[in-house]
Amino acid sequence: MASPELDALTQALARLPGLGPRSARRAVLHLVKKREGTLEPLLKALEAVSEKLSTCSICGNVDTADPCGICTDPRRDDSAICVVEEVADLWALDRSKLFSGRFHVLGGRLSALDGVRPEDLSIDQLVARIEKGGVDEVVLAMNATLEGQTTAHYLAEQLETFPLRITQLAHGLPVGGELDYLDEGTLAQALRARRPVA
Amino acid sequence: MASPELDALTQALARLPGLGPRSARRAVLHLVKKREGTLEPLLKALEAVSEKLSTCSICGNVDTADPCGICTDPRRDDSAICVVEEVADLWALDRSKLFSGRFHVLGGRLSALDGVRPEDLSIDQLVARIEKGGVDEVVLAMNATLEGQTTAHYLAEQLETFPLRITQLAHGLPVGGELDYLDEGTLAQALRARRPVA
Ligand SMILES: [Zn+2]
Ligand SMILES: [Zn+2]
Numbered sequence: 355m356a357s358p359e360l361d362a363l364t365q366a367l368a369r370l371p372g373l374g375p376r377s378a379r380r381a382v383l384h385l386v387k388k389r390e391g392t393l394e395p396l397l398k399a400l401e402a403v404s405e406k407l408s409t410c411s412i413c414g415n416v417d418t419a420d421p422c423g424i425c426t427d428p429r430r431d432d433s434a435i436c437v438v439e440e441v442a443d444l445w446a447l448d449r450s451k452l453f454s455g456r457f458h459v460l461g462g463r464l465s466a467l468d469g470v471r472p473e474d475l476s477i478d479q480l481v482a483r484i485e486k487g488g489v490d491e492v493v494l495a496m497n498a499t500l501e502g503q504t505t506a507h508y509l510a511e512q513l514e515t516f517p518l519r520i521t522q523l524a525h526g527l528p529v530g531g532e533l534d535y536l537d538e539g540t541l542a543q544a545l546r547a548r549r550p551v552a
Numbered sequence: 553m554a555s556p557e558l559d560a561l562t563q564a565l566a567r568l569p570g571l572g573p574r575s576a577r578r579a580v581l582h583l584v585k586k587r588e589g590t591l592e593p594l595l596k597a598l599e600a601v602s603e604k605l606s607t608c609s610i611c612g613n614v615d616t617a618d619p620c621g622i623c624t625d626p627r628r629d630d631s632a633i634c635v636v637e638e639v640a641d642l643w644a645l646d647r648s649k650l651f652s653g654r655f656h657v658l659g660g661r662l663s664a665l666d667g668v669r670p671e672d673l674s675i676d677q678l679v680a681r682i683e684k685g686g687v688d689e690v691v692l693a694m695n696a697t698l699e700g701q702t703t704a705h706y707l708a709e710q711l712e713t714f715p716l717r718i719t720q721l722a723h724g725l726p727v728g729g730e731l732d733y734l735d736e737g738t739l740a741q742a743l744r745a746r747r748p749v750a
Contacts, residue, residue, distance in 0.1 A: 359604055359616040363597040369590055371582050372575035373568075379647075381568040383640050385598075386605060386614045392567055393605075397598045399561040400583075404595050406557055407584060416584045418557040442581050449577075 360386070412483070414459030414476055416441050424448065424457055431455045436493040437480060437509065438533070439463050439502060446534040447495060452545045455491070458483065463501040464508055475505075477512060484516055493548060494522040497533050510551040521548040558584075610681070612657030612674055614639050622646065622655055629653045634691040635678060635707065636731070637661050637700060644732040645693060650743045653689075656681065661699040662706055673703075675710060682714055691746060692720040695731050708749040719746040 360382060368378035385393040403418060410422035417423055424430065424444075434455030438444050444457045460475040483489065494509055496502035510520050523544040533541070558580060566576035583591040601616060608620035615621055622628065622642075632653030636642050642655045658673040681687065692707055694700035708718050721742040731739070 357616040357621055359597065359600040362593075363601050366590070366594040366597040367568075369593075370565075370571075370579040372571055372579060377570035379643070381570060382601075383643060384569050386601070387639060389602075389605060392564070393598065393602055395560075395567075396564040397595075397602050399557065399564040400591065400595045400598060402557040403561050403580075403584070404587075404591055407587065407591075418555040423555055441585060445577070445581060 413444075413457050414441070414461060414479075415444055415457060429454075432488050433490040434493065435480070435483065435489055435491075436495050438495050439497060439505070440534070442534040443495065443497070446536070447541065447545075450538045450541050450545075452538075452542050453493070455493075460505070463496065463499075463505040465501045467501075472508065472512075477509065480509075481512065484513065484518065489516075489518065491519040491521060493545075494520065494551065495533065495545075496522070498523075499532075506551065520551045522551050523548055611642075611655050612639070612659060612677075613642055613655060627652075630686050631688040632691065633678070633681065633687055633689075634693050636693050637695060637703070638732070640732040641693065641695070644734070645739065645743075648736045648739050648743075650736075650740050651691070653691075658703070661694065661697075661703045663699045665699075670706065670710075675707065678707075679710065682711065682716065687714075687716065689717040689719060691743075692718065692749065693731065693743075694720070696721075697730075704749065718749045720749050721746055 363385075364375070364378045364382050367373055367381050368375045373381060385396065406418035407416065408418070408420040409416055410420055410425055412421045412425045415422040415424060419426070431454050434453075435458050436447060436453050436455055437458045437460060438447065439460050439462060441459055444459055447453055448457070458476070458480050460477065460480075462470050462475055464470055464472065464475070484492070492513060494506040496506040506522050513520055561583075562573070562576045562580050565571055565579050566573045571579060583594065604616035605614065606616070606618040607614055608618055608623055610619045610623045613620040613622060617624070629652050632651070633656050634645060634651050634653055635656045635658060636645065637658050637660060639657055642657055645651055645655070656674070656678050658675070660668050660673055662668055662670065662673070682690070690711060692704040694704040704720050711718055
């Protein structure tokens with residue numbers, strides 16, 4: 355593989371999670387050998403995504419439409435908002451099909467270490483959504499990390515003046531566990547047993 | 553991930569070896585979150601490869617130039633041709649940097665079961681390359697499978713009228729082993745101990 359184009363493709367693929375340099379080489383070979391069936395569809399899919407990708411102006415999800423498919427889905431319940439740290443967490447919960455309300459992506463977690471302050475997260479946008487009315491429950495689905503829990507407590511304080519049920523995912527999640535790595539069973543249990551924030 | 557574009561991208565990635573549906577979803581998320589650093593380079597790399605990909609008219613390698621980088625490399629030795637079944641085998645041997653001659657890709661192996669006959673492989677092209685002169689050695693680097701060895705013996709017969717050293721990779725390869733799955737140490741040993749075909 356002396357060709358600079360094939361090298362560049364191998365390197366681009368090797369940057370994906372789950373693919374090291376060796377499997378990236380095998381993937382390139384596969385793409386090259388089954389060009390019509392694999393390379394062209396992947397290229398078209400990437401082009402379509404690249405062209406349409408946008409951040410949802412309502413919830414912060416990343417999708418190929420703005421507002422995103424979740425915010426515009428008429429079957430979803432407007433009265434509950436599940437707040438997550440990252441888009442990955444939204445996707446993990448959405449895949450589990452356990453929560454039928456709307457979502458809100460904070461864009462991170464409060465962190466003294468990383469210098470992440472409340473104004474760095476989309477907290478104002480969350481408050482604005484709640485001020486519009488119609489929301490009965492906010493589920494705080496932060497990671498079970500110190501920073502995630504600090505963020506949940508901060509949010510609970512900010513929202514305490516609203517007539518809302520504020521809940522958080524039941525603990526029992528593995529300590530230090532990142533939401534989007536959990537299996538659906540653990541997620542389901544944590545969501546079903548969600549409880550009001552003290 | 554309700555969006556059809558993101559679903560299509562996930563499915564296209566899940567078809568790559570080494571990526572299942574779950575890791576494809578994580579890869580899509582990674583591409584979407586680190587758009588500038590990952591999605592755009594991957595898209596550009598795929599476009600470049602898709603645009604330039606061709607099969608080498610001399611050796612059958614797949615590359616972004618025709619003739620390929622190996623056939624046009626002036627540092628390589630014209631007097632030795634290593635014959636392989638598939639492009640994957642050529643890449644595996646080339647990566648090992650153990651063979652400094654040219655290559656020839658047959659495009660498969662003789663197989664009664666799969667109905668692959670000599671005229672389905674690029675044997676005529678190999679003979680034509682040898683007839684041009686200047687070739688002293690042909691290394692038959694077929695897989696250590698029954699069909700691979702049948703193919704090697706057939707080729708040795710076809711080439712016996714030429715003033716050539718015909719060698720094949722030393723056995724000691726794992727029985728049934730596919731060349732491009734072997735580690736470089738095994739490949740190196742097999743190549744170093746290559747012997748004339750009886
Ligand atoms: Zn949205
Ligand atoms: Zn070539």
